[in-house]
Amino acid sequence: MSAKVFTVLAAKAAKPKRNAAGALVRAEYPDRGCTGLYLVVQPSGLKSWALRYRFDGAPRKLALGSFADHEVPGGDALTVAGARKAAAEARHKVEQGMDPAAQKRQAKASAARLAVLRTADSVEALAEQFLSLYAKPRTRPRTHQQTEDVLRRLVLPAWRGHTVHEVRRRGVIALVEDIAAEHGPHMADKARAVLGKFFAWLVARDVIAASPCLGIERLGRNVPRERVLDDPEVAALWRACGEEGLCGAFAKTLLLTGARRGEVAGMRWSEINQAERVWTLPPQRVKNGRTFTVPLSSQTFNIVVSTPRFAGCDFVFTAEGRRPVGGFTHVKRKLDRRAKIAKGWRLHDLRRTCASGMQRLGVPVEVIEACLNHRSGTFRGIVGVYQRHDYLDERRTALQRWADQVEQLVTGEPAAVVPLHGRRR
Secondary structure, eight states: OOSBOOOHHHHHHOOOEEOTTSOEEOEEEEBTTSTTEEEEEOTTSOEEEEEEEEETTEEEEEEEEEBOSSOOSSSSOBOHHHHHHHHHHHHHHHHTTOOHHHHHHHHHHHHHHHHHHHHHTBHHHHHHHHIIIIIHHHSOHHHHHHHHHHIIIIIHHHHTTOBGGGOOHHHHHHHHHHHHHHHOHHHHHHHHHHHHHHHHHHHHTTSSSSOTTTTOOOSSOOOOOOOOOOHHHHHHHHHHHTTSHHHHHHHHHHHHHOOOHHHHHTOBGGGEETTTTEEEEOGGGSTTSSOEEEEOOHHHHHHHHTSOOOTTOOBSSOSSSSSOOOOHHHHHHHHHHHHOOSSOOOTTHHHHHHHHHHHHTTOOHHHHHHHHTOOSGGGOTHHHHHOOOOOHHHHHHHHHHHHHHHHHHHHSSOOOOOOOOOOOO
């Protein structure tokens, strides 16, 4: 095809050339209607536009875009008229002393750098770093799980594709309000707390200058629960536990030990010293990160050792011998159907019920706090630094008295108190 003024039909008809061996090769056809403009046809048949020009005495080539036989909104496809217009604009830059090909390379490199930075500072990328570098190693497993759930389920779907630099306080407020509308104020406040920690972590790492969560108030009131099961409710719950197998044994252990539900659910046979009748939790399973030994009352010990044991499984409370008991809402519903306790209660209320029961039995507050493994109140501040007595003997007596009291509530008769041995030294 000789040099000619291109028409749409002529451009569509342009073909690649053949070499001496008859193979198809790349071809360039100049447009006589526009100086320096060429239609480039690849052996595959793909077509594009290019401008050839000279800059500082050296030949240059600028790729303008692909060929199109009609106007295509967006993209780089150009009709004959569009290619001529683009070529004229590029030649105008050359006349002004600018090299359009060099500018295009620089713009492409800048876009690539921005894309890399955008990916590195994206909400999803930094959320993954926050979970792996902060939440997992520095918070309890349950806290890490809740943090991950909030970020993956509630935050990332809303902010995916955005960088943390684009998140403003107004956006955080809107997200929290949307979560409140769909999941309730409690979940919204949990999300607000997670986002607060996330952005504070980014500030500490000098990723952002200030947290967009500053000044955002809670949506709900964090009212401390005071629910304690009274004596008839304790008796009703205990009888209901007797009909619910594993779930009942789990709930009884919560009530008698005052331990947290996650600690009891994760109880392992390797943590039980049957000779000493103690349960020792390692630091990684305890809220305050310290090894904690729980003396087991005779009633609690009998519950634990009566629990079916699965070969190759170390968990005490397990239904199938693979994982610890879970689904606490399901556990409570099963107990509710049998116990028929009128006023709303939670499994965590059993811990408070245990503490309240020991208090009514005249157990000193410092012993009760030691039973609950609290490091606040009596053990706060300077007292906590120097007070290292673990009250094991006193805790053993207190928990046995409480277990006897529960047994008496259920049977209506005083429990036979077995003499307790002191701590072995």
